[in-house]
Amino acid sequence: MTVKKVIQEIREIINKSLIDLKYEVIEYDVSEPPKTEFGDLTTNVAFLLSKRMAKKPNEIAREIVDNSINFQIINRGNDSLILNANAHISGHINFNINYVNFNNFLVRFIEQNKLLLPNIGQNKKIVIEHTSVNPNKSLHIGHLRNVVVGDSLYRLFKKTNHNAIVLNYIDDSGVQVADLIVAFKFANFNHDNIQKIKFDQYCGEIYVKMNELYKNNSDLIEKRKLVIKEIEQGNTELSRFTTYIVDKIVKQQLVSCWRIKSRYDLLVIESQILLSKLWEKTLNLLKERNIIHYSTEGKNINCWIIKDEHNEEKVVIRSDGTATYIAKDISFAVWKLNLVDDPFTYNKFSIQWDTSILWKSTVDSENTKNSPHENNLFLGEDKPIKVITVIDSRQSRLQQIISRIINELDPNTKNYIYLGYETVALSSDTVQSIGMELDHINKKIIHMSGRKGIFINADDILDELHKKAYSEIKKRNPDFGDTSIDEIAEGIAVSAIRYNLLKQDLDKMITFDMKDALNLDGDTSLYLQYSFARAMRILEKGKDILEEFINQKNDTIRFDLLNQKIELDLIKEISRFDIIIEETLNTLNPKILARYANKLSTKFNSFYENLPVLGTDLLLKIGRLMLVRVFVNILGNLFEILGIESYSRI
RNA sequence: CUCGCCUUAGUAUAGUGGAAAAUACACGACGCUACGAACGUUGGGACGCAGGUUCGAUUCCUGCAGGCGGGUCCA
Missing domain, CATH: 1.10.730.10 (Isoleucyl-tRNA Synthetase; Domain 1)
Structure with missing residues (x-):
């Protein structure tokens, strides 16, 4: 409502000029010039006109300014936000703001607490999924990028008066969780009374050890198949044990998420999606629309397949009748968009730092009365105007396929948005500094790997930052009490991580360097x-x-x-x-x-x-x-x- | 083999079809008797290569090179 208002006024003036001087009324930019000497705002309209009519840009600029804009500014008198305009020799038309009016306007506007934020959202529904870390390990610095991007978007939507709902997807039915269950049930790893270390971190270590064990123990791999099968079936001793372990890990993961001030509305549990028959409903939809096909020949014989944009086949249902990850993801997307009846009921999972309730999806009908919304619908009756899924770019292909399918199912809306971002890798200095042995240490960057145990733990880096901030604050404010220094140090640490992960482009890989991350000077x-x-x-x-x-x-x-x-x-x-x-x-x-x-x-x-x-x-x-x-x-x-x-x- | 993303100073990143390519760290030189020096002022240093489109390309297109990732009935 401010610079924006000035731009509006400039556009009005230029448009009128174009009409008065019988130029074609075209699209053009009004933007800030690179140097303040060129004025406050500038337009490229003369260049664009020049392209169409074989006349020099600076001649056009001069004509527009001399023969129309100047008169208009005089006519607008003292109320105008524009002081003057001039045609630069280059062909740009530059404008200066009338700051006497502008300052008055701006300060009063903000003082009236309008905050320059009109009711953009109008309480419309936005669904954001982020975090979604496999529940078998603690969060590392790469996961934090996801959390911070997702949470900041949530905060932005909330601030602009959207009804934003945050989902965290818990993949409890994949190989990674099954590995843990095998470890605890069939490989004699302990899961009780883990005191010295956070349970999610402990499980991360077990996960690394299990991957070593598998190498010469095919029996354990058989056990893993059994575990996965039972989790999908549900209601067995093993599946209940899995739920118990997964809940315990997720609670610890959430401690880290909450620490950097992220919050959620609902945990969506993958095994519950499988048990809910959501997939069957989705499958019917896909069959009706002829999006999915049964393959009767070739390498994918007896599978249900879809074709991607290059006409390559992707298996959705295996020949043994089990669903692939694509099937699970399509079901989830369809649910998020409210395209099928909601099969879930909801349990309270916990209370969060901002005192809001975190819910968890189930198919356990006994808990119906705990449901947060009427008719058990978490998402309510109305369809979201946007569904945003924050996932790293390694899944971009899969997400594109899903977006395509969703758009075929619901062609009127283009509201299923895959928000991809590049991963966080470690600088070789950092890998060496945490004492990890690597064969390819001469590489400039090293990707994190939970399986190999190469990662920087989210809590560890926050602790380091906290320590550093603590000593700096103490140095500068000897009069502060210890608890208040501690509180501020934590706030500085959390803010530093968030800003660091947010400040660069989503499609650029972040090379995480411990020394840089601990730096609190400059662009922090x-x-x-x-x-x-x-x-x-x-x-x-x-x-x-x-x-x-x-x-x-x-x-x-x-x-x-x-x-x-x-x-x-x-x-x-x-x-x-x-x-x-x-x-x-x-x-x-x-x-x-x-x-x-x-x-x-x-x-x-x-x-x-x-x-x-x-x-x-x-x-x-x-x-x-x-x-x-x-x-x-x-x-x-x-x-x-x-x-x-x-x-x-x- | 194939598809996608990335390439800007020593390092990490901004940015742009047009007027002097911006910032931080690092390196060099300054500034606390001051509304807080976790700051400010200042110097040197960069658009991977080759074509094309354009009046004009670091920016758009194509190819190449380098870096990374995805694609297998694993998730």
């Missing part, structure tokens, strides 16, 4: 938190003066006094908030928010170093105090979305 969350704290200190000290001034109300706040280049820069950056939010909603790329928060803080720090707030005349002081207040408001909102803790002293 602490830089943002420090800026926030600086601003808060100014507000604390100027609080009385500001309140007194506002209460007396015998003078208006003089935003026109905020006319230094540095403060105008800050103001303009602040006023891009709504554009940034919309862009992130459209692209589902949280790094946009992280980058923006950094840029905003940089501009604030520049303001802070160069322009005094408290040591100035009353009217200027009041104006700058208001600007600081607006900055704190906007940065605070970004913190809530990114999951960064804010402190007024750190």
